[in-house]
Amino acid sequence: MWAEVNLPVARDVAQLVSAFRNEGDSSAAKSAELVLQLLEYADAPFSRDHFTPGHITCTGLVLHPERDAFLLVLHRRLDRWLLPGGHVEEKDAEIWDTARREVVEETGASLIADPAPSLVGIDVHGIPPKRREPYHLHHDLIYLFRAASDEVVPTEEARDVAWCDPAGWNAYGLPLSIQLSFRRALSMGG
8 A cells, every 4th residue: 555656645644744843943844845745746655665766754753751861773774873763564554653663663662552643753864775775865754652661672673772861962963853853742742
């Protein structure tokens, strides 16, 4: 379903992106424009094999139970600390289910149930080429989740997992998009 042209699904995702409030974040606003263009003009915007210019991915910003930190993974391929996330799969019934699935797969986190998590960020960023994949863009939708406990473990997909509070942002070399997504999450009562 996701890999093929699915106009109703693309329209639903476009409505979510259009409703996103970026609070003056020009980078998120530009990313939202790019996502909307991808959804309107790409033949397969949800397919991980759609490289020109790229495809939709989803990420989870997971708040610690105390709401003072969020979950990071040390990405195996990129060797950077990032939010857990990845590619849309056909088994994902809703677009945010991609983020939820990836969080659990990469960190083992137990998440508080939320039938429709909030979109707290949009970030379009480049992915370097590897083997059969050329350079392309990830049109990333960042969804808010709450952890039921602070228990997490690295998995096959992540070299390490850590809770990061604002004091650690520089140590982890976090991009501004993640920092602003965390602030948005807190302002929404995350």
